[in-house]
Amino acid sequence: MKAVEIHHYGGPEELKYEEAAIPDIHPDDVLVRVYASGVNPVDWKIRQGGHKTDHDPSLPRILGWDFSGVIEKVGDKVTTFKAGDAVYGRPDLTRDGTYAEYVAVRATEIARKPQKIDHKAASGVALAALTAWQGLLEHGQLQAGQRVLIHGASGGVGTFAVQIAKWKGAYVIGTASGKNAGFVEELGADEVINYETTDFSTQVKGIDVVFDTQGGEVQEKSLAVLKQGGIIVSTVGIKDADAIKAKGLRSAAYMAQSRTKDLQQIAQLIDSGAVIPVISKILPLKDAAEAHRIGEKGHVRGKIVLQVVE
Numbered sequence: 001m002k003a004v005e006i007h008h009y010g011g012p013e014e015l016k017y018e019e020a021a022i023p024d025i026h027p028d029d030v031l032v033r034v035y036a037s038g039v040n041p042v043d044w045k046i047r048q049g050g051h052k053t054d055h056d057p058s059l060p061r062i063l064g065w066d067f068s069g070v071i072e073k074v075g076d077k078v079t080t081f082k083a084g085d086a087v088y089g090r091p092d093l094t095r096d097g098t099y100a101e102y103v104a105v106r107a108t109e110i111a112r113k114p115q116k117i118d119h120k121a122a123s124g125v126a127l128a129a130l131t132a133w134q135g136l137l138e139h140g141q142l143q144a145g146q147r148v149l150i151h152g153a154s155g156g157v158g159t160f161a162v163q164i165a166k167w168k169g170a171y172v173i174g175t176a177s178g179k180n181a182g183f184v185e186e187l188g189a190d191e192v193i194n195y196e197t198t199d200f201s202t203q204v205k206g207i208d209v210v211f212d213t214q215g216g217e218v219q220e221k222s223l224a225v226l227k228q229g230g231i232i233v234s235t236v237g238i239k240d241a242d243a244i245k246a247k248g249l250r251s252a253a254y255m256a257q258s259r260t261k262d263l264q265q266i267a268q269l270i271d272s273g274a275v276i277p278v279i280s281k282i283l284p285l286k287d288a289a290e291a292h293r294i295g296e297k298g299h300v301r302g303k304i305v306l307q308v309v310e
């Protein structure tokens with residue numbers, strides 16, 4: 001099969017479009033014919049060699065952990081899906097990924113693809129939407145009527161976070177660059193702060209949940225806008241949890257988990273029209289390096305996806 005692999009950690013030029021073996025499946029896996037693959041920051045973090053775990057496969061390694069496609073075959077223990085099902089999901093980051101014509105993925109990490117959107121749009125959903133869903137609803141325990149501040153509201157995770165928080169009935173304030181302010185309002189945000197011209201920490205207060213996708217100074221300043229007992233939930237780690245606790249605030253850092261149940265609920269939100277995935281660019285699989293060069297600049301609106309099947 002065709003795949004995009006790295007043989008060395010490094011820059012985008014390490015992404016090689018080449019022949020690779022179709023993956024073997026375990027008894028609890030399905031083999032998916034990938035129609036399109038989402039592109040996420042974790043892809044270049046792994047490509048750079050900066051996101052290693054104890055279980056990383058050896059190189060060469062296929063990148064990409066976000067897909068939509070059709071099941072080719074199921075493992076012996078799989079009873080929940082069958083060949084021919086259109087599915088989407090986020091495979092385990094420690095296994096080979098989705099920049100490929102086929103991927104082996106656990107059946108517990110996929111769900112039926114939302115029906116309302118095509119494979120290209122669906123391929124950019126799982127990783128970012130699971131992150132927004134679990135960050136806001138599970139770790140942040142966001143409730144209707146609460147005030148939530150979403151940093152990076154125009155990005156991959158942020159576009160889902162704004163829409164999920166609105167669906168939940170929260171009052172949503174987003175931060176974005178000036179060129180994306182109107183776009184974030186159209187997504188449903190009640191207020192948008194242009195981070196290029198305005199210091200959000202002087203503009204908002206009484207926030208129940210801060211959803212942090214940025215870290216650094218953005219995270220530090222966010223503590224000042226939380227109400228007593230409020231929580232900052234971060235996709236990029238919490239710098240000093242003890243200091244946050246000492247202020248009477250709460251914090252949570254997490255890695256989003258891929259689960260069929262959450263993916264089913266996200267698919268329902270998309271099919272009901274409550275959440276609309278934002279895809280700003282579709283490139284062919286062979287142009288994965290170009291996708292990384294664009295994405296790594298950190299200003300993509302919504303998602304970039306790689307088309308595998310015409």
Ligand SMILES: NC(=O)c1ccc[n+]([C@@H]2O[C@H](COP(=O)([O-])OP(=O)(O)OC[C@H]3O[C@@H](n4cnc5c(N)ncnc54)[C@H](OP(=O)(O)O)[C@@H]3O)[C@@H](O)[C@H]2O)c1
Pocket residue numbers: 040041042127128131151152153154155156157158175176177178180195213214218234235236254255256295298299300301302
């Ligand atoms: N823990 C997890 O499980 C998990 C899961 C997914 C992602 N992540 C991490 O979360 C981060 C965000 O992911 P993503 O997919 O959303 O990335 P992304 O699509 O690249 O989004 C980046 C966004 O950040 C915005 N931005 C840049 N500087 C900003 C600032 N100073 N204040 C507010 N917004 C700013 C940009 O908005 P403008 O274009 O308007 O400037 C852009 O929309 C990444 O570091 C990623 O690795 C973690």
